Amino acid sequence: MVSRMLPLLILAALWEGLTRGGLLRPEALPPLDRVVLRWLAFVVQGDLWPHLGASLWRQAAGFLLSVVVGTGLGIGMARFPSLQSFCEPLLALTYPIPKQALIPVFMIWLGIGHASKIAVIFMGCLIPIVISAFHGARGVDPYLIWSATNLGTSRRRLWWRLIVPAALPDILSGIRIALSLSFILLVTSEILAARAGLGYLSFFLGESGAYEEMFAVVLTVILLGYAADRAYHRLMHRLLVWHRM
């Protein structure tokens, strides 16, 4: 694991070396150790927590809601053709819209508090999850369906005994895409219209000229996104231990 991260450590050392060595202006790129100290100060003095909390709450709410609704909708569309013919054109219509473009609209409707961010994240994450759940459920090997039927599974039981587990790899992949998208939408909406949150904080600090603090917040966001993805990756591995990856 450490050897994998070695290039990043080298970059970090380079960062420190170039800035300390005076080759780069400290206004453009503050030395790494100062950034880390600022970050620690943030954590200890508690300035970071309300913003971190706001961001995490928004991301979690929007994302988890989209997972539940999206998976249900995607599988429902595969199960009920009438639902599919109703939803499919609507999804096709909203698919090309970059969800960041909806941020001003949600701002008008829901203000600049938590609700508008959660709504944007929900809308943005919904579509990749619905699509992958739908295709996963539809793409189940017909021989598996025949086997299950032959072994006595009724039509009703077929869905949660066979289709959902078989579609799980696709569903989980779609959710992973939605996860990274949720952070993108979170930060963008917070920069654009918010009074709290990490995105807001980084922009505010940048505007005020507090660059060391700004870099600290940027690092926090990077860590958050990476940690979330890694954690999800492990979860995926656990759930898909049976899958030939």
Place this chain on the structure above:
Amino acid sequence: MAVKIEARQLQAVYKAHGQPPVVALDGLDLQVHANEFLAIVGPSGCGKSTLLYLIAGFLQVTAGALLLNDRLIVGPQRDCGIVFQHFALFPWKTVKGNILYGLEERRLPRAERERIAQSYIAQMKLTGFEQSYPHQLSGGMQQRVALARTLALDPDVLLMDEPFAALDAQTRRLMQEELLETWSARRKTVLFVTHDVREAVYLADRVVVMTARPGRVKAVIETRRAMGTRDRELFETAELSAQANVIWQLVREEVQW
């Protein structure tokens, strides 16, 4: 001898969206006797798998009659167990989980499910692999699991759709021998579709040769009666080769390039 399955002037037509309909079977007459091992051979695309799927109830008959135990087949039923070429094991379940599946659907009590599953695990030589997942197993083992899963429900009729075609030649030989052993113990009715004529002659009591599409029965050869008893060493004998050759010539007439 009692007739287990009967097909009378059977017709099956595939209709794909936006394509002209394909007549897979037309005017097929066949009688399958109870407790016999019947092999079905024929050129590619002759509809032999289609026939199996009709009996299993996955596909619908378009004309003619298909009867199981003198009753029309209208949909999937408990009396037929099917084994596929590519195993169709549930990848998210372990070996034991797969074998237990059908027993769970039957709502059998737990103790009995365990007992039956264990017995088949032992019979199909899967001991020690109960907790393995399908992707960890070789082709031969996967097919054994598929067989165990189907046999655990003790169906009257066993439908086998080219079950050994995806295995290498050595594993195939071993599986053929094992199948005969298993079958000799409790003589179910077996319908065995294969493109391997030699395999058909080795395993079956009778071999049905089908015509090219639209498929119907071209000939039925009583192989067992011609060769006497069946045992392992039989595979390489001259008698078997002669029989296989006869049947191969019949199939060859139907092959269209």
Place this chain on the structure above:
Amino acid sequence: MVRLRRTLSNSYSVLLLFLVWEGISRAGLVHPFLLPAPTAICLKLVHLLVHGDLGQHLIVSLWRTGLSFIVAVAIAVPLGLAMAHIRLVRWFCEPIIAVGFPTPKIVFLQILILWFGFQDLPKIVMAAVEGIFPIVSATYLGALGVDRYLLWSARSMGTAGSRLLWKVTLPATLPQIMSGVQIALPICFIVIFVTEMLMGGGGLGDAMMLAQRFADSEGVFVGIVMVSALGYAAMRGVACLRHALLRWHPETQEWHA
């Protein structure tokens, strides 16, 4: 006529949506500021294109997208190929990409503004960086997966060294590169749009935020329509390009079969 009817019946939910939307707006159930009528939006769109400076904003966004996209391709394709062939490059870049992919890279915008000022450059750099990731990943994986028998054949016929890269690896990897490119173009476009929203300085994103600030909600919706239509057009355009470039590939030929 039949096709039109079928298309209409397939997308009845969308038609219903627009009818209900129009109805609600006309009936005054919702304040027009919150939700302008679709017809009002269309009129506004035409008005802005003909009389307003929407056309200019459009061109600004498009050239920024084009430039960032070209830069992304120019950097990412060679980088991906280098990663596949030179172990040091792969070792160095892999963790950067692994950490970079799930990061919301928009968070770097402030830093880019700090380094590159308030004009076009931070927008283009941001979009190029975001576009690089999918192309590098696709190129790298594609180049790794080139059938080594292709390479061996070429080498046995005299192709060596860098010519091998040009004559074999690149064409063989082209389908995957195109896949990465297909993903990258809409990304570049969206990122340009978002940076314009956040920074101003002309372009569709800026126009939309200006509309919002002037309480012109019709203008805001026009922005959404424009960006979606352009995004869709870009996706289709690249798909056509892919089809043209990959005429020799089985995936294209299957289409015609």
